Amino acid sequence: MATTRILEWLGRLYISVLLAFLYLPIIIMALMSFNVSPFYQLPFEWTTEWYASLWQNDQLIAATWNSVEIAVIATVICTVLGSAASLALYRYEFRGKKFLQALLFPPIAIPWLITGTAMLIFFFGVGIGRGLHAILLGHVALALPYVIVVVSARLQTFAPELEEAARSLGANQWQVTWRVTLPWIMPGVIAGGLFAFAVSFDQFVVSYFLATPGQTTLPVEIYAAIRKGFTPEINAVSTIIIVVSMALMLLTARFFKFGGEK
């Protein structure tokens, strides 16, 4: 037993070190965004002036609004299209179904660099061009497979007898969908929607290739700023982003168990 207890203790210690590795840089960045010295010099002196100056940065604020707008619209589109597709994949048997399910894999697995540059070439070639509309088009396509996977996972826990029971009680297909199936998969739909929002809001690579000078998103703007040089302002806006995206994922976790069991 002594060995087991030592191993358990070592395990906890190891996880603590890993968590420190994962979170320390983020915490330090957040702290520095409240530090007076623009060159990140210690000792630490508290200030909120970098956040205040964010307010004055019209370019950053415009990009932020673009990001939020695109994320919201992409979420709505992805949730509707993704839920419909999941339902069809769950409910019907047809030839080529496996193929359609396999098609969800490339957008997730192919590096965004390839997808992003391919979109740039194609959109440019067929006249869609670049800009916010192109970014939206891309974000929806990137987030859609996640929504379908998450909603499908929820549907797997749904018993088809429930639909059959509802039909035996006289409900038609629409009533069954609205009153039995949708309420059941709602947690999955909400989780899928939050996923879609996160994928879009945090998306950098694809946005980067599809953005034009006037029409960019927040991550693209931050990347440009970083390449110009580090400033506490970037720390401030980065801190805000990381807090927002982590809060979003915590919210998602309420609806969707990543761990699978229980």
Added chain:
Amino acid sequence: MAGVQVSNVSRSFGAHKALDDVSIDFADGGFYALLGPSGSGKTTLLRQIAGFDFPDSGRIAIGGESVERVPVEKRRIGMVFQNYALFPNMSVADNVAFGLSVRGEAKAVIAAEVQGALDLVQLGKLGGRRPHQLSGGQRQRVALARAIVTKPRVLLLDEPLGALDKALRVDMQIELKRIQREIGITTIFVTHDQEEALTMSDRIGILRDGRLVQEGPPEEIYDRPKSEFAATFLGDANIFRGDATGSGILLADGTAIAAGAGATLAAGAKASCAVRPERIRIATDAGVSNATDTNVLKGQVSKRIFAGNNSTYFVDRAGQTLKVIVQNTGIERLSEGQDVVLRWSPESTVLIAAS
């Protein structure tokens, strides 16, 4: 082979006493059942013997050698798990070979031993299959072959038949018993199924709330239970409670119940008597009597359950419902509401001191 001695073993998990000063001597080559309701500590005891968990105090010896601080892999035991725990990434033969292989045995030796073990459990031809291609009964046999191929000193079985259906379970009981006799290994078997415990084992230990309630051969525990719990958990029993009169008890309504000769308790102490339902004879009139059936009670049939070869009568008497099991020999059937007389001998009555 070796016997197992458990002496004064206690184990607590937080405030919960899973094992409380348990001592049992498992004889070499015997087939021993640990019986008890869930949470009684029987699985905890088995895991202490296996070495998955160590006792807070007490001693465990296998073949005379103290092992209570020896980790499981050094104890040379064989264990069959409730869900069989076959390695899904290995073939049947590799599963059976595992124990020999981690010991670094030669390949040729392993192959021969594995074939022998698979033949013993009558799966000689299925060595190349994967566990998921086998039926429940076959998996059970593989698990058994895997546990005994290393020639362990003791075989531990944790409710191994629980996942099988009734018919298969009976087959496996016979099979398990055959194999155990053939190799003569000390076997400790955890179950909550009293019938399984009665039919398979040489000795039974009944546990309750972490304590050993009674221990002995099945017939002895069935015929001479030492507590109301032992009487009702292993088999069925009618319990009468009253004041001890020396060799019997006096019920509250003044009825005397005599117990078999030899059993005595100090007069006046609280005591109870246990009578097995099949030992009671039931009749409609007071006329037919047998000289030895000196315990007589009157009652009324409240319910009869027909079960093919026998019937169970529930007889109401002075606020108590008694159970009587009668073989259906076709002579007479009593109907509900009928007044009846119950008779049984003092030898069928066990006197139990109140706990």
Added chain:
Amino acid sequence: MAAATASRSGLRSALPLLAPAYLWLTVAIFLPLSAMVFFSFMTELPLSGKPWTFTLGNYAAFFSQSLYLTLLLASLRLGLEVTLWCIVIGYPAAYVLAKVLKGRSREAIFLLVILPFWSNGLVRIFSWAMVLREGGILDTALNAVLPFKINIDLMYSYPAVIIGLVHSYVPYMVLTCYLTLQAIDDSLIEAGRSLGASRLQVLKRVIIPLSMPGLVAGAALIFVPVVGSFMEPRILGGRTGTFYGTVIEDQFVAVFNWPLGAALSFILLAVVLVILAAASPVLKREA
């Protein structure tokens, strides 16, 4: 389960529900990927107004100039190193989470570990700049503790890129390994030990083989994006951060040689597909 609903079914009923999603994916993913292949065989972009012809020149450029091949190999090596570090760091963490910790604390810690993965990658890479640069936190902290003066300036170096990428992707390895590890019944571990195997033997012969699908999935899902990474080397690698991904980026945003960029992207895609194909038998085996 599906069989019960199969009878009242068919593609015709499914199509109206499927069409919008798959049309979108076609327009935004599959057609662009096809177009990229097409463009990679052109001398100029058709829309630029200049005359264009089909050519193999873009691929010839890849094979004739050793620079591209060298960079691709450097990127593959980067992917390999990052993946190995993620296994070394992530697998034990997944094991502790799945098999050592119990109950509510396990769920909470698991969420904490994978949470950063779903937060903004760009910002997390940037946060390392604060830590790694000279006069940064690591430098200051070490010099405060150590009796002698050392200069920690990892910023703009190969190790910095590795650290940033491992930080970015290790939660993925923890996630995939945790999922397969927690599916392994504890009684298998106990069975192994009851047969005389030590903890290490059980790990080697039972646990690792059974968690192989998670390891391979994690490795593939880390290796692939790392080989195509460009933002991380740019921010943390500085001048040492030139990799295959950054060259592709340059073709599109600096040099504007899109056909060459398309060819380079397509070669990367081919490499990626080969890797995924190699990984898929292991993934299918246990699925």
